[in-house]
Amino acid sequence: MTHTPSIKICIIEDDALILKSLQQVLNNAEGYSVTGTFFSAEAALENLKEHHPDVLLLDIDLPGMSGIEAIPKLHKLQPELNIVMLTVHEESEIVFSALRQGAVGYLVKGSNSKFLLQGISEVFDGGAPMSPSIARQVIASFTMSKETSLSDRELEVLQKLSNGTNNKQIAEDLFVSTNTVKAHIKNIYKKLHVHSRAEAVSKAIKKGWI
Amino acid sequence: MTHTPSIKICIIEDDALILKSLQQVLNNAEGYSVTGTFFSAEAALENLKEHHPDVLLLDIDLPGMSGIEAIPKLHKLQPELNIVMLTVHEESEIVFSALRQGAVGYLVKGSNSKFLLQGISEVFDGGAPMSPSIARQVIASFTMSKETSLSDRELEVLQKLSNGTNNKQIAEDLFVSTNTVKAHIKNIYKKLHVHSRAEAVSKAIKKGWI
DNA sequence: TATAATATCACCCAAACGGGTACTATCACA
DNA sequence: TGTGATAGTACCCGTTTGGGTGATATTATA
Numbered sequence: 001m002t003h004t005p006s007i008k009i010c011i012i013e014d015d016a017l018i019l020k021s022l023q024q025v026l027n028n029a030e031g032y033s034v035t036g037t038f039f040s041a042e043a044a045l046e047n048l049k050e051h052h053p054d055v056l057l058l059d060i061d062l063p064g065m066s067g068i069e070a071i072p073k074l075h076k077l078q079p080e081l082n083i084v085m086l087t088v089h090e091e092s093e094i095v096f097s098a099l100r101q102g103a104v105g106y107l108v109k110g111s112n113s114k115f116l117l118q119g120i121s122e123v124f125d126g127g128a129p130m131s132p133s134i135a136r137q138v139i140a141s142f143t144m145s146k147e148t149s150l151s152d153r154e155l156e157v158l159q160k161l162s163n164g165t166n167n168k169q170i171a172e173d174l175f176v177s178t179n180t181v182k183a184h185i186k187n188i189y190k191k192l193h194v195h196s197r198a199e200a201v202s203k204a205i206k207k208g209w210i
Numbered sequence: 211m212t213h214t215p216s217i218k219i220c221i222i223e224d225d226a227l228i229l230k231s232l233q234q235v236l237n238n239a240e241g242y243s244v245t246g247t248f249f250s251a252e253a254a255l256e257n258l259k260e261h262h263p264d265v266l267l268l269d270i271d272l273p274g275m276s277g278i279e280a281i282p283k284l285h286k287l288q289p290e291l292n293i294v295m296l297t298v299h300e301e302s303e304i305v306f307s308a309l310r311q312g313a314v315g316y317l318v319k320g321s322n323s324k325f326l327l328q329g330i331s332e333v334f335d336g337g338a339p340m341s342p343s344i345a346r347q348v349i350a351s352f353t354m355s356k357e358t359s360l361s362d363r364e365l366e367v368l369q370k371l372s373n374g375t376n377n378k379q380i381a382e383d384l385f386v387s388t389n390t391v392k393a394h395i396k397n398i399y400k401k402l403h404v405h406s407r408a409e410a411v412s413k414a415i416k417k418g419w420i
Numbered sequence: 421t422a423t424a425a426t427a428t429c430a431c432c433c434a435a436a437c438g439g440g441t442a443c444t445a446t447c448a449c450a
Numbered sequence: 451t452g453t454g455a456t457a458g459t460a461c462c463c464g465t466t467t468g469g470g471t472g473a474t475a476t477t478a479t480a
Contacts, residue, residue, distance in 0.1 A: 435466105
């Protein structure tokens with residue numbers, strides 16, 4: 001019997017050899033226990049809740065529903081579940097979209113077992129295991145681009161637009177006339193090639209300007 | 211003389227003792243060389259280009275312009291510069307906004323020199339050094355939350371709103387009357403507690419719904 | 421079975437918006 | 451010196467929007 005409660009792990013992996021190997025490593029290590037294994041996302045979605053895992057290792061390349069597609073469905077089933085992707089090679093675009101779907105990290109299959117255990121512990125402790133290059137891409141995507149053709153005043157107005165502020169209120173906030181506000185908005189529309197507040201706000205947020 | 215070119219490092223740090231210590235560690239290590247040091251962001255902005263650093267270590271708490279404010283200005287000066295923040299304690303909100311401004315990682319002052327050198331190398335090699343808890347927060351912020359109280363139809367309408375589509379066009383796209391579209395929009399407003407298209411779009415995008 | 425949520429449609433009205441034109445004034449840059 | 455970008459102001463006009471109230475049908479869930 002273990003002294004500290006083990007991290008309960010489920011694994012979705014269609015390759016029986018890899019699954020076996022993962023299972024062996026995890027069950028032989030102190031503090032980790034595999035409570036369930038599945039060969040497909042479909043199977044996991046049906047029975048996962050019975051195994052109440054802390055961490056789920058999820059293969060990306062699965063027959064039927066892909067690992068990435070499965071993420072939102074698994075989260076719906078068990079919202080607080082920490083999903084860690086398993087990949088063969090570290091292809092950034094795929095890993096990236098997995099993270100976007102809600103995975104908290106990923107592990108490369110075949111890396112040594114120390115890495116595996118460390119990664120799982122990191123996830124359990126609230127971390128997010130990933131390689132340096134993926135980490136950088138994540139940071140970059142979340143950074144604001146700042147390359148805008150808008151003037152400071154226009155950005156200020158745009159910010160107000162995103163709060164749903166109307167022209168009259170913006171005018172009061174900026175101590176100018178509503179006509180001035182309208183003029184700024186018209187210029188914003190010209191620069192962004194849009195024709196409404198909603199579209200301007202959408203574009204600006206997606207570009208990270210506001 | 212060194213055999214491989216050293217990583218050129220500049221440091222902005224107002225505390226002379228810490229600066230000295232950093233400088234010593236880096237200059238004594240193989241493959242790292244400090245090419246410039248500054249006591250303030252203002253000083254760095256004037257002279258940084260002469261030292262063409264690969265990596266810049268930037269203190270967050272600086273007299274005058276803060277390290278975070280300095281990031282965009284430094285990037286304007288040298289767009290490809292890798293900026294790494296130096297912090298005393300790891301306060302997530304501050305680190306977080308530094309990353310948002312364009313820093314690629316951070317190092318905790320006083321952690322052992324192995325960590326420092328490793329972090330700098332990681333940055334130089336395209337990585338992003340940060341602690342597990344910050345990594346998780348970054349991942350989380352960039353993940354779509356998907357927890358929405360909106361119906362599928364309402365999300366569909368919201369998507370159209372973000373494109374700047376007007377009610378008439380939305381009605382045509384969805385094969386319903388403009389009255390129906392208006393009804394959906396009213397319901398969206400009620401659920402999101404907003405009063406305009408722009409505000410609804412802003413909220414939805416920031417929550418990752420569209 | 422009843423109640424809530426969703427989706428559909430209708431009418432009204434005041435307020436807000438988008439687009440057009442036109443006029444200053446400042447500041448930087450060529 | 452003048453040309454462009456930014457900021458501020460003004461007026462007009464037709465269209466769109468937001469908010470109100472009310473109604474029907476379907477589906478899901480308690």
